[in-house]
Amino acid sequence: MWIPSKLPWQTQTQQAALSWWQRMGIGLARMRRWEFWPSWLYYGPIVLWILWLGIKHRNPTVFTAANPAMEAGGMVGERKHQALQPLQDNAPDLAARFVLVGQQALGQRIEQVLAFAEHNAWPVVLKPDVGQRGRGVHIARDRQQVAAYLERFDGDVIAQRYIAGEEYGVFVARMPGQQQVRILSIVHKTFPQVCGDGLHSLGELIVADARARLIASLLFARWAAELVRVPQAGEVVQLVEIGAHCRGSLFLDARELASPALQTTLQRLLDAVPGYAFGRMDLRVPSSAHFQRGEGLQVLELNGVSAESAHIYHPGTPLVEGYRAMVEQWSLAFEIGAAYARMGVPVTSARELLRLFCADLQRGQHWF
Numbered sequence: 001m002w003i004p005s006k007l008p009w010q011t012q013t014q015q016a017a018l019s020w021w022q023r024m025g026i027g028l029a030r031m032r033r034w035e036f037w038p039s040w041l042y043y044g045p046i047v048l049w050i051l052w053l054g055i056k057h058r059n060p061t062v063f064t065a066a067n068p069a070m071e072a073g074g075m076v077g078e079r080k081h082q083a084l085q086p087l088q089d090n091a092p093d094l095a096a097r098f099v100l101v102g103q104q105a106l107g108q109r110i111e112q113v114l115a116f117a118e119h120n121a122w123p124v125v126l127k128p129d130v131g132q133r134g135r136g137v138h139i140a141r142d143r144q145q146v147a148a149y150l151e152r153f154d155g156d157v158i159a160q161r162y163i164a165g166e167e168y169g170v171f172v173a174r175m176p177g178q179q180q181v182r183i184l185s186i187v188h189k190t191f192p193q194v195c196g197d198g199l200h201s202l203g204e205l206i207v208a209d210a211r212a213r214l215i216a217s218l219l220f221a222r223w224a225a226e227l228v229r230v231p232q233a234g235e236v237v238q239l240v241e242i243g244a245h246c247r248g249s250l251f252l253d254a255r256e257l258a259s260p261a262l263q264t265t266l267q268r269l270l271d272a273v274p275g276y277a278f279g280r281m282d283l284r285v286p287s288s289a290h291f292q293r294g295e296g297l298q299v300l301e302l303n304g305v306s307a308e309s310a311h312i313y314h315p316g317t318p319l320v321e322g323y324r325a326m327v328e329q330w331s332l333a334f335e336i337g338a339a340y341a342r343m344g345v346p347v348t349s350a351r352e353l354l355r356l357f358c359a360d361l362q363r364g365q366h367w368f
Contacts, residue, residue, distance in 0.1 A: 002226075002231065002235065002237050002238075003141075004222060004223055004224075004225065004226060005225050005226060006224065006225045007138070007145065007148055007149070008138065008222065008368040009152060009368045018207070018216060018217070018220070022207060022213075022216075026213055026214060026216055029213075029214055030214055033214070033315070034319045034322065035245070035312075035313045035315070035317075036214065042322075045323060046323070046326050046327075046330070049326075049327055049330060050063075050330055053330060053331065053334045054334075056334075057334050057338050059338070059341070059347060060350055061347055061348055061349060061350050061353055062334060062337040062338050062341050062347050063075070063305050063330070063333040063334050063336075063337040064305070064337060064347055064348035064353065065337040065338075065340040065341045065345040065346065065347045065348075066277060066278040066304075066305050066333050066336040066337040066340060067275060067276055067277055067278055067279060067304045067305065068274075068275035068277075068340055068345045069082065069083055069086070069273055069274060069275030069276045070082060070083055070275075070276070070279075070302075070304045071348075072304075072348040072352075072353060072356060073278075073304050073305045073333075073337065073348070074279055074302075074303060074304010074305050074306060074307070075304060075305050075306045075348070075353065075356075076132070076306060076353070076356045076357050076360050077130055077356040077359060077360055078130070078304055079129050079130055079156070080127070080129050080130070080131070080158055080301060080302075081098070081100045081129055081156075081158060083273055083276055083302040084098060084158075084299070084301070084302060085100075086272060086273045086274065087269065087272050087273050087299060087302070090271075090272035090273070091268060091269060091272035094265075094268070094269050094272065094297055094298065094299055095298065095299050096160050096161050096163045096284070096298045096299060096300050097120055097160070097161045098158050098159060098160035098161065099112065099113075099116050099158070099159050100129060100156060100157075100158060101113060101150075101156065101157040101158070101159055102156055103154060103155065103156060106150060106151065106154075109150045109157075110143075110146055110147050110150055112159070113126070113140075113146050113150070113157075113159045114143060114146060116159045117140075117146070117159070120161040121161070121162075122141060122142070122162075123139050123140055123141040123162045124139075124140050124146070124159050124160065124161065124162060125137065125138075125139055125140075125158075125159070125160040125161070125162050125300075126138050126139075126140050126146070126149050126150075126157055126158070126159055126160075127157065127158050127160070128153065128155060128156070128157060128158070128363075128367060129155070129156035129157060129158055130155070130156070130360075130363065131363075131367065132306070132360070133244050133245075133246050133247075134242045134243070134244025134246060134247040135364060135367045135368075136153065136367035136368060137242050137244070137247075139162060139241055139242075153366070153367065155366075160300070163284040163298045163300065164284070165284045165285050165286045165287070165296075165298075166188065166284060166285055166286070166287060166288060166291065167188075167189040167243045167282065167283070167284045167300075168186060168187065168188055168189065168254065168257075168282075168283055168284075168285065168291055169185070169186070169187045169189060169243070169251075169280050169281070169282050169283075169310045170183060170185070170186050170187075170266065170280065170281050170283065171183070171184040171185035171186075171279070171280040171307065171308075171309045171310070171329070172184065172266055172270065172278070172279070172280075172281065173277065173278050173332050173336060174270060174277045174278070174336075175277070175335070175336055175339055176277065176336070176339050176340055176343060179267060180263070180267065181263055181266045181267045181270055183255075183258050183262075183263065183266070184309050184325075184328070184329060184332070185255065185280070185309035185310060185311045185312075185325065186253075186254045186255045186257055186258060186311060187251045187252065187253065187254060187310040187311045187313070187314070188251070188252040188253075188254040188257075188288070189243040189249045189250070189251060189252075189282075190249065190250045190251075190252060191238050191239065191240040191241065191243075191248075191249055191250070192209070192211050192212050192215070192238075192239045192240055192248060192249075192250055193236055193237060193238045193239055194206060194209050194212060194231075194236075194237050194239065195231075195234065195235070195236050195237075196230070196231025196232050196233060196234065196235040196236075196237065197231075197233050198230065198231075198232055198233035199230065200230065201227060201228050201229060201230050202223060202226055202227050202228075202229055202230075202231060202237060203220065203223075203227035203228065205231070205237075206219050206220070206223075206227075206239070211250060212239060215248045218247070218248050219239050219240075219248065222239075222248075223239070243282060243300075245310065245313050250315075251310050251311070251313040251314060252311075252314055253311040253314035253317070254288075254311070255311060257288060257291055257292045259292050259293070259294070261292070261293050261294040261295075262291065262292060262293070262294040263294075264294060265294030265295075265297060266281075266294070269281070269297070269299065273302065276302060277336055277340075278304070278305060278332065278333055278336050278337075279302060279303045279304045279305060279307050280303045280307035280308070280309075280310065281299050281301070281302050281303070282299070282300045282301045282303070283297050283298055283299045283300055284297075284298050284300060285297055285298070305333045305337075308326070308329070309325045309326070309328075309329050311325070312325050312326070
């Protein structure tokens with residue numbers, strides 16, 4: 001597979017650029033699709049709904065109790081390994097194996113990841129223990145990339161086994177004391193790609209592709225050193241590897257794949273992580289048939305209350321459907337959080353939540 005020759009933080013300049021009329025055309029196309037709107041524009045009404053729910057429940061942050069297993073319910077600043085470790089311990093067949101690489105001497109960190117990779121096979125996925133929306137995630141394929149990653153990023157890092165196959169995001173909810181898991185959303189994450197013709201450069205192929213051109217600025221940054229190269233005829237270039245919408249993945253509504261067998265597996269999964277009751281799990285399976293049968297699931301991440309019912313990003317989804325799903329999701333977050341709070345689960349205060357958000361903004365400047 002053709003991959004960028006430069007690591008994400010090494011691509012400072014672009015060897016090709018979009019013309020002003022291309023930028024204008026792409027900008028207009030993005031304006032017509034709300035999935036590409038700025039966060040502040042889309043989330044305004046949702047924030048108002050959250051404020052109303054806070055008044056209704058007489059506690060503006062009670063939703064942070066919805067996941068007792070995660071800091072602040074997984075709203076912001078949670079550590080990924082705190083939810084992944086119980087899953088790996090209690091249901092290892094459902095977890096993509098990982099190891100936490102703590103803050104120690106650089107040489108020890110590198111050797112720890114190399115030992116993990118040698119035991120679990122290359123490539124290895126590296127990501128910050130505290131991160132959101134695909135931030136800082138990198139697929140390392142050799143010792144040099146591992147060393148370059150750990151030299152630049154010295155915080156706690158998760159090294160995880162790379163899992164091939166189809167990727168899905170499943171949003172689940174379960175009230176305390178209940179056994180049955182409710183499936184709110186299923187999204188199939190796909191990765192945009194272009195096919196070479198032996199004539200046009202990678203940059204030209206990106207601009208010519210109906211989907212890829214909408215995220216051209218992101219792809220031009222990732223593939224900066226390769227944009228003038230001409231892929232051979234029939235050569236497929238997978239443009240995105242990370243299953244995050246903001247990193248370029250295409251999200252397709254797959255709620256039709258929900259089945260009793262899948263629900264049974266999800267119940268076992270939640271039982272393996274005491275205190276995880278509300279959020280989206282990102283996982284990979286060999287095929288959609290395996291997914292529907294609830295077989296071969298390998299969880300990559302467990303996300304908390306700030307995750308989204310990602311099927312709303314299916315191309316062409318009406319804006320009103322996106323808001324309807326988010327209204328339902330946040331209403332449930334408050335209900336589950338309030339139920340846990342009545343059982344004595346701590347609620348993160350508004351002041352502490354603000355502190356966590358500020359810390360995350362600073363952290364975001366550190367990661368690519």
